Amino acid sequence: GQGATALFELLEERKEEVETLLRAVPGLVSYDLVKTEEGGMTITVCEEKTGTDESLSVALGWLKKNAAHLDVNPPGVSEGAVVLHLV
Helix, strand or coil, X not given: CCCHHHHHHHHHHCXXXXXXXXXXXXXXXXXXXXXXXXXXXXXXXXXXXXXXXXXXXXXXXXXXXXCHHHCCCCCCCCCCCCCCCCC
């Protein structure tokens, strides 16, 4: 959506900061930041739903503080149970 490419460029530039914030999320199993031609997506896996809820809250707070100037559309969120997880 609108501003997605610029947002993912900013996330890549500040990935150490994002990593620090997300590593503090209780029960975080993995986090992936995937950049595409249209912007990107993130995939967060936590031990419990409370962790994914917290990660979303942390992410939205970071966006408000650091990316408000990009006028990015709100992210779409999909939830589901992990059926297969490989690392």
